[in-house]
Amino acid sequence: MALFDKFKKKAPPPPPPPKPAQDSEDVSAYSHMRVEVTTKDGQMLFVAKLMYPQRHTAELHQYSEAENSLLENCSEAEALPVHIRGYHDRLRKAVYMEGFITPQPKHIWLVSHLYVARVGNDRAFFRLDTDLEANITKFSGRNAGEFPCRLRNISVGGARFSSQQQYWEGDKLLLTVKLLEDRDPSIMYCQVLRVLESEEEGAPFEYGCQFLELNEADQDKITENIFAAQRKSRKGS
Numbered sequence: 001m002a003l004f005d006k007f008k009k010k011a012p013p014p015p016p017p018p019k020p021a022q023d024s025e026d027v028s029a030y031s032h033m034r035v036e037v038t039t040k041d042g043q044m045l046f047v048a049k050l051m052y053p054q055r056h057t058a059e060l061h062q063y064s065e066a067e068n069s070l071l072e073n074c075s076e077a078e079a080l081p082v083h084i085r086g087y088h089d090r091l092r093k094a095v096y097m098e099g100f101i102t103p104q105p106k107h108i109w110l111v112s113h114l115y116v117a118r119v120g121n122d123r124a125f126f127r128l129d130t131d132l133e134a135n136i137t138k139f140s141g142r143n144a145g146e147f148p149c150r151l152r153n154i155s156v157g158g159a160r161f162s163s164q165q166q167y168w169e170g171d172k173l174l175l176t177v178k179l180l181e182d183r184d185p186s187i188m189y190c191q192v193l194r195v196l197e198s199e200e201e202g203a204p205f206e207y208g209c210q211f212l213e214l215n216e217a218d219q220d221k222i223t224e225n226i227f228a229a230q231r232k233s234r235k236g237s
Contacts (some may be wrong), residue, residue, distance in 0.1 A: 025116040027053040030095055032216075034156070035060070035086035036221040037101070037109075042083075045071060047224050050086065053114065058102065060084075060109040064221055071103075072083050078113060089157060089219075094120050127155040128226045136163060136178035142224075143167065150203060151177050158190065158210040164202040167192050173209065180232070181227040187223060189213050 031053055037045045037060060048060040071080075079100035086095050099114035134151040138144045149163040159175060167173065171192045178185040194208035214222075 004237075025059065027055070027097070027114055027116060028111045029091075030086065030088060030097075030116075031087040031097065033082050034220060035058065035090055035097075036227050038083045038085075039082060040081050045225050046083065048109070049220070055068070056099075056112065056114045058099075058114050059104070060111055062107040062109065063224065076227070083117075084111075084114075087156065091119075096120075112237070127153050128179075128229050129153045130179075130229075132177055132179070134161060134175060136161065136165070137174040137176070138167070138171060139174075151175075154179070154207070154222070154226065156211075156219055156226070158193070158208065159188070160206065160208050162194075162198045162206045164203055164205070166205055167195070167207060169195060175209070177220075179229055183225060183228075186225060188218070190236070 030050055033050045034047070035050050036047055039045065046060075046062045048062045049139055051059040051061050079102050082099060082101050084097040084099065086097075087093070095116065096115060096118040098117050099111040101109040101111055104110050130151050130153060132151040134149050135146055136149045137146040143165050147165045149161045149164065149165075152160040152162060154160075154177075161175065163192035169192050173189055173190055173192065175188045176185050189212045191212055192207050193210050196206040196208065198204055198206035
């Protein structure tokens with residue numbers, strides 16, 4: 001009986017329930033969404049994939065290193081309240097959730113009392129504005145070859161770049177860029193959707209492109225790099 005009482009004392013107290021107004025939101029629609037997990041006051045914790053969401057529970061499969069000492073002291077005995085933000089590719093919506101996390105084996109976190117706080121159109125929050133050297137390769141047709149360009153922004157779904165070279169809507173290109181100095185270059189196959197006028201001297205053409213044939217690992221890598229670059233930018237500001 002004493003041993004049973006000892007384990008009973010270690011059980012975590014239940015966190016407060018989610019707001020009743022959010023109970024009708026179905027979190028299962030956001031399965032496999034790539035998310036950034038932060039504390040309530042905005043401190044970065046890690047990047048993860050939201051897995052097996054149902055009603056008010058889910059798992060977070062962590063695929064970036066933990067970035068906060070709070071996690072070192074986090075245990076099953078005390079749930080940590082967090083904000084969870086992600087971008088749903090199919091719905092093209094930004095999704096903001098809240099919940100409580102506890103650690104599980106193999107970099108998995110159990111989310112309890114999960115609810116959707118807001119769904120919005122603020123896609124810009126998941127687009128990284130840049131001014132980076134990059135390369136564009138076209139393998140055949142007019143202006144085939146590899147040429148330098150400037151990456152202006154990037155998201156999980158596409159990118160915008162400026163170039164001296166002229167391309168046309170429907171052209172398929174290979175974009176190579178290093179988003180962070182300490183990481184390998186990202187290589188994305190893309191298609192030109194829009195041709196824009198550029199005000200940049202020496203680069204009269206600007207292009208909006210959609211990524212093609214990205215597998216799940218490529219999407220995860222781009223998402224993690226975008227989040228990492230955003231965090232670096234916030235720390236420097």
